[in-house]
Amino acid sequence: MEKELINNLWEEITKAKNITLVGHRKPDGDALGSMCAMKMWLASLGKEVRMACIDKPSARYKFLPCMDKIENDLHLEDCDLLIVLDCGAHYMTDFHQKYPEIIASNQGEDVVLPIVNIDHHASNDNFGHLNLVDMSAASVTMILYNIFTYLDVEIGPEMATCLLTGLYNDTGSFMHSNTSRDVYMIAADLLAQGAQISPISRNLFKSNSVSTLKLWGKALMNAEVTDENFVVSVVRESELIEGEDPDQLGGVIDYLNMVPDVDFAMLIKEDRGHIKGSFRTRKDDVDLSKMAALYGGGGHPKASGFSIPGHLAD
Ligand SMILES: [Mn+2]
Known part of the structure; x- marks a missing residue:
């Protein structure tokens, strides 16, 4: 500075x-x-x-x-x-x-x-x-x-x-x-x-409710590696049960980013009329802030996100 x-x-x-x-x-x-x-x-x-x-x-x-x-x-x-x-x-x-x-x-x-x-x-x-x-x-x-x-x-x-x-x-x-x-x-x-x-x-990384852990379970169950070599998971509003809040999914992206040899990880969730995406990568030659910017978002090269109004098509 x-x-x-x-x-x-x-x-x-x-x-x-x-x-x-x-x-x-x-x-x-x-x-x-x-x-x-x-x-x-x-x-x-x-x-x-x-x-x-x-x-x-x-x-x-x-x-x-x-x-x-x-x-x-x-x-x-x-x-x-x-x-x-x-x-x-x-x-x-x-x-x-x-x-x-x-x-x-x-x-x-x-x-x-x-x-x-x-x-x-x-x-x-x-x-x-x-x-x-x-x-x-x-x-x-x-x-x-x-x-x-x-x-x-x-x-x-x-x-x-x-x-x-x-x-x-x-x-x-x-x-x-x-x-x-x-x-x-x-x-x-x-x-x-x-x-x-x-x-x-204790409070930042070692504290989650059972409902958060169950929601993470859904995100992890839905994960797959695409032909383009990235990990993606999607959590739809229809998958949320009473009391579950899409905000609880913060943190699960770091687990998706554990998969070796992929270019990046992406989590998409429906959240009260918005589609929200998070990106993470472990690679030095991938700039995810540019990728998020394509959807009006931003962030860091290795961690970024976006939010656009709308719902996911089937
Ligand atoms: Mn900061």
Whole structure:
């Protein structure tokens, strides 16, 4: 991350009194970990901070501090700075339809409310007034770690747990190919600063209800390898029984991606009038963010997704 960008961020924060942090829809451990860490830092500087995600965080993140402070709408009456975290595009917040004059694709000269965009998705389109986008970072919390280190911020155990949560989430518990030497070094330093790893590993990757496991079973049963050499599985709405939610399928794609020698894995699910796809690959020469972009989605070269309105034909 260029020092100048961090200095610009510091300037924006110094000018602002009321700051709102926004994460993406269906917030994950990186979005929530970065929001919490950011909130704690800004609060220590005497800022008034609000946090918003359009979807309620999953109960699995209850161990993070200040989860109960996250609102599902923007309250911008007094707000003078928005910081958007872990969003590859403005519409990932899902607040763009309700607040089109504020959450827009490109902030030109006539800015209503400045947006700082802190993100690591390769598909990020620099929608903010100030853009701290580092696609070499494994997580947004890794970018925040670098910012805090540069600014000499005292991290402390709670913030360290938040930052480690994002790192743990976005590296798939240190198993994805983005688990670099820097990731281990930062994780080690966060542990040294008091981060608690056991609630993270227990809640993020070792906790699922029976209904989730059964739904995963359906996705795994439906898997096949195509003639084009990729693994695909489809879960239709008609296969869901009472109480099963397509959201529970998050995570099963990593199992499909275990099949050796295929080019990539794809999971398609019907979800309340939308067809949602997830892609994963272990190959270095496959760029799945481009593939998802064909369907209006985005993400990383090795992990991407899309959502289009409609239902699956038979
Ligand atoms: Mn992320």
